[in-house]
Structures are given as structure tokens and as C-alpha cells.
Amino acid sequence: MFGLGAKWRTDGSDRVDRFGGRRLVEDLDGKVALVTGASRGVGAATAVALAEAGCHVVCAARSTRDHPQRTAGTLDETVARIEATGREGLAVPTNLAVDAEVEAMVDTAVGHFGRLDVLVNNAAITFIGDLDIPMDRFDLVMQVNMRAPLIALRRAVPAMRAAGGGAVVNVSSVMHRGGSIGWNNLARAHQYSPLAMYAQSKLALTMYTRSLAEASGASLTALSVHPGLFATRLLRIYGHSGLPGEEAAPILTTLSSPTCAVVDGGYYDGLEPARAAALVGNARARDRLDKLTTRLLGSVLD
Numbered sequence: 428m429f430g431l432g433a434k435w436r437t438d439g440s441d442r443v444d445r446f447g448g449r450r451l452v453e454d455l456d457g458k459v460a461l462v463t464g465a466s467r468g469v470g471a472a473t474a475v476a477l478a479e480a481g482c483h484v485v486c487a488a489r490s491t492r493d494h495p496q497r498t499a500g501t502l503d504e505t506v507a508r509i510e511a512t513g514r515e516g517l518a519v520p521t522n523l524a525v526d527a528e529v530e531a532m533v534d535t536a537v538g539h540f541g542r543l544d545v546l547v548n549n550a551a552i553t554f555i556g557d558l559d560i561p562m563d564r565f566d567l568v569m570q571v572n573m574r575a576p577l578i579a580l581r582r583a584v585p586a587m588r589a590a591g592g593g594a595v596v597n598v599s600s601v602m603h604r605g606g607s608i609g610w611n612n613l614a615r616a617h618q619y620s621p622l623a624m625y626a627q628s629k630l631a632l633t634m635y636t637r638s639l640a641e642a643s644g645a646s647l648t649a650l651s652v653h654p655g656l657f658a659t660r661l662l663r664i665y666g667h668s669g670l671p672g673e674e675a676a677p678i679l680t681t682l683s684s685p686t687c688a689v690v691d692g693g694y695y696d697g698l699e700p701a702r703a704a705a706l707v708g709n710a711r712a713r714d715r716l717d718k719l720t721t722r723l724l725g726s727v728l729d
């Protein structure tokens with residue numbers, strides 16, 4: 428499908444019906460997951476659901492009890508909900524806009540639990556309705572939505588391989604389909620549009636996910652997913668009505684499961700493989716993006 432092969436993450440002897448979600452507890456039992464943007468919304472719900480499925484969960488975001496952001500929701504609250512499931516939760520306060528903090532986030536997770544099996548790159552931002560927007564905010568959108576996931580991956584992939592394999596779930600958006608890449612102007616200077624910036628970041632992440640899957644071999648699966656529309660802070664760029672963020676959690680948890688059959692490198696709409704933007708299937712465009720990110724970040728996969 429879409430030029431990619433379905434990949435089972437195990438030898439196939441323990442296949443599950445991903446729509447029914449059977450045996451998820453066994454599948455994820457004892458695994459370690461890292462979820463970014465876990466202070467609220469989709470990320471908090473997913474972190475708790477992964478714990479309910481048996482994972483120990485590392486929760487990353489900025490907001491903590493001692494240093495809350497303006498929007499409600501903290502890492503401490505998510506960790507308390509995780510611990511109520513009987514699994515261990517670890518809050519790792521992280522500003523994803525700072526490369527060194529992203530690296531430290533993964534190092535802390537691996538150092539604490541000694542392994543990493545699942546990485547959910549969920550955190551994202553946009554700036555909307557701010558007509559006097561400083562240009563560095565555009566950079567910040569790319570930093571949090573695209574650069575941070577790549578830096579996290581660079582750090583996480585060796586640990587996932589050492590753990591015998593892993594699952595990368597990059598939370599994208601259907602909006603990536605309307606995006607374009609400003610090849611010579613990633614910060615989109617003089618092209619003011621928060622939506623274009625958000626769409627570009629999600630398109631780049633979706634393209635990169637495909638490249639990662641192709642490059643990473645059998646030990647790792649990577650997919651991107653539009654989780655649906657949810658009544659969180661980010662909903663305002665999509666519309667006015669969305670489901671409770673909790674309803675994203677079963678989707679992301681199922682796609683993280685080691686025995687869930689996935690289209691490796693695929694783009695999902697909920698639990699369904701879906702058609703991604705044309706650029707995602709365009710090997711030359713992805714090669715160009717890989718070269719650009721390598722120039723900006725260094726190589727993600729050794």
C-alpha cells in the first residue's frame with residue numbers, strides 16, 4: 428500500500444486485530460515509552476493509556492506544578508494518573524525548543540529505565556491570531572514541531588535498537604496535505620501565515636517519517652498519524668468542535684503496540700492507513716529534505 432510494505436513488529440505469531448486492540452496489555456507490558464507534550468491534551472491522555480496498557484512512561488513538556496504554563500495541565504498531574512495505574516511515570520521537564528534539553532530528555536529516560544521501546548513525538552505548537560508576530564516565532568514552530576522530533580530520534584534510535592526494536596509514532600496532521608516546503612526559506616520570512624508554517628512543519632515531519640522507515644531497517648517501525656480533531660488548545664486552527672483529547676489515546680496506543688501490524692513509514696488517519704501528501708511519496712523531495720535536515724542538524728541515523 429502506498430509503495431510501502433506492511434511490517435509486523437514481531438515474528439507474526441502474536442498478531443492482533445489492531446481495530447479491536449486485543450492483547451494490548453501483554454503487547455506493551457513492561458515496555459518503556461516516551462511521550463512529548465504529555466502535560467495536557469492528546470499527549471497526557473496517550474501517556475496514561477500507555478501506562479494502562481503496561482508501559483512505564485516518561486512524560487516530557489514544560490509545564491510542572493512548580494512552573495506551570497498559562498494553559499492548565501502539568502507533568503505532575505499526568506505522572507500521578509500514570510502511577511494510579513501501578514506503572515511508573517517519570518516527569519522530565521523539557522523545553523523542546525532547546526536542542527540540549529531534547530537530548531537530555533532522551534538520555535534521562537534511557538538512564539532511568541535502562542531501555543526505550545516507544546517514542547511518541549506528540550508535542551506541537553502554532554501561533555494564530557497574532558498579527559504582530561515576531562519572526563522568531565516561525566522558527567519556533569519548526570523547532571518544536573519538526574526539529575525536536577528529529578533530535579529526539581537521533582538520541583532514541585540507538586537505545587531502541589539496543590532494546591531489540593522500537594516503535595516511533597510521529598503525530599502529524601491532515602493539514603500536512605495542504606503544506607509546502609519553503610526550501611530556501613524554511614522560516615517563511617515575508618510569507619506571513621501561521622497555518623502555512625504549521626502545515627509545513629507537519630509535512631516535513633510526515634516526509635521524514637517515511638525516510639526514517641526506509642533507512643532504519645527491520646528493528647524499528649515509524650509512522651505518522653493524524654489523530655482526529657480534539658478539543659484542545661490546538662483545535663482553534665482546525666475549527667470549533669472536537670472530541671475530548673482522551674479519545675486520541677487508544678489510537679496512538681494501538682499504533683505504538685509492538686504486535687500491531689503497521690504500514691512502516693505510512694501515514695494514518697486514526698487507525699486507517701491514509702493517502703499522504705504527494706511530496707511524502709516523492710523520493711527526490713525527501714532526499715532534498717534529508718540533505719537539508721542533515722545540513723541543519725547533522726545525520727539523524729548513523
Ligand SMILES: NC(=O)c1ccc[n+]([C@@H]2O[C@H](COP(=O)([O-])OP(=O)(O)OC[C@H]3O[C@@H](n4cnc5c(N)ncnc54)[C@H](OP(=O)(O)O)[C@@H]3O)[C@@H](O)[C@H]2O)c1
Pocket residue numbers: 463464465466467468469470487488489490491496500521522523524548549550551552571598599600601653654655656657658659660661662665669672
Ligand atoms: N487538537 C487537534 O484537533 C489536533 C488535530 C490534528 C493533529 N493534532 C496534533 O496532536 C498533537 C497534540 O496536540 P494537542 O491538541 O494535544 O495540543 P495541546 O493541547 O496544545 O498540547 C500541546 C503539548 O505540547 C507541549 N509543548 C508545547 N510547546 C512545548 C515546548 N516548547 N517544549 C515542550 N513541550 C511543549 C505542551 O506542553 P507545555 O505547554 O507544558 O510545554 C502540551 O503538552 C500535536 O502534534 C498536534 O499537531 C491535534
